[in-house]
Amino acid sequence: GKGGIGKSFTLANLSHMMAEQGKRVLLIGCDPKSDTTSLLFGGKACPTIIETSSRKKLAGEEVKIGDVCFKRGGVFAMELGGPEVGRGCGGRGIIHGFELLEKLGFHDWDFDYVLLDFLGDVVCGGFAMP
Numbered sequence: 001g002k003g004g005i006g007k008s009f010t011l012a013n014l015s016h017m018m019a020e021q022g023k024r025v026l027l028i029g030c031d032p033k034s035d036t037t038s039l040l041f042g043g044k045a046c047p048t049i050i051e052t053s054s055r056k057k058l059a060g061e062e063v064k065i066g067d068v069c070f071k072r073g074g075v076f077a078m079e080l081g082g083p084e085v086g087r088g089c090g091g092r093g094i095i096h097g098f099e100l101l102e103k104l105g106f107h108d109w110d111f112d113y114v115l116l117d118f119l120g121d122v123v124c125g126g127f128a129m130p
Contacts, residue, residue, distance in 0.1 A: 011117045012039035019074030023112040026069075030080040030094050036117040037070070037077040046070050048081025049097045065104050076111070094118075 008029065015027040029036025034045035049068045056063050069078045080097030098106075 008036045008039060008117050011115050012036060015075045015077070015113075015115055016040065016073050018113055024110065025075050026109070026111045026114045027075055027077045027117065028080060028097070028114065029077070029117045030097070034079045034081075037079050040072050040075055040077055041070070046077060046079050048079040048093070049100055050081030050093050053096065053100060063100060063104070068100070 011027060015025045018025045027036060027040070034048060037046040038044060047068070049063075052067050053063055056067065069076055071077070078097075080093045
């Protein structure tokens with residue numbers, strides 16, 4: 001949906017509620033501002049998959065799941081990240097993030113729900129349909 005209408009707020013609260021009911025929930029954000037996960041982590045943004053991958057690649061290290069997936073209040077959460085706001089296609093962060101998740105065995109994690117918080121005002125119009 002459109003930017004600024006409360007998608008991140010709603011998904012963070014929905015994730016927390018489902019986790020409190022005993023569900024295994026993964027919340028994935030893809031906004032360069034990391035607003036999805038910062039709501040769960042008391043205003044602190046999680047490092048994004050894009051940032052972490054770049055840093056690890058420069059250091060010659062492999063990304064591990066603990067580098068990009070964090071848990072609070074029963075909710076597992078991660079941020080895909082993307083280019084700086086207004087600089088490039090947000091889809092790149094999404095594609096790179098899901099490729100890394102597949103490599104790390106995402107399909108074997110046995111979540112009851114996986115919620116994706118796609119940003120509404122992305123630079124490339126493919127995701128921007130309200």
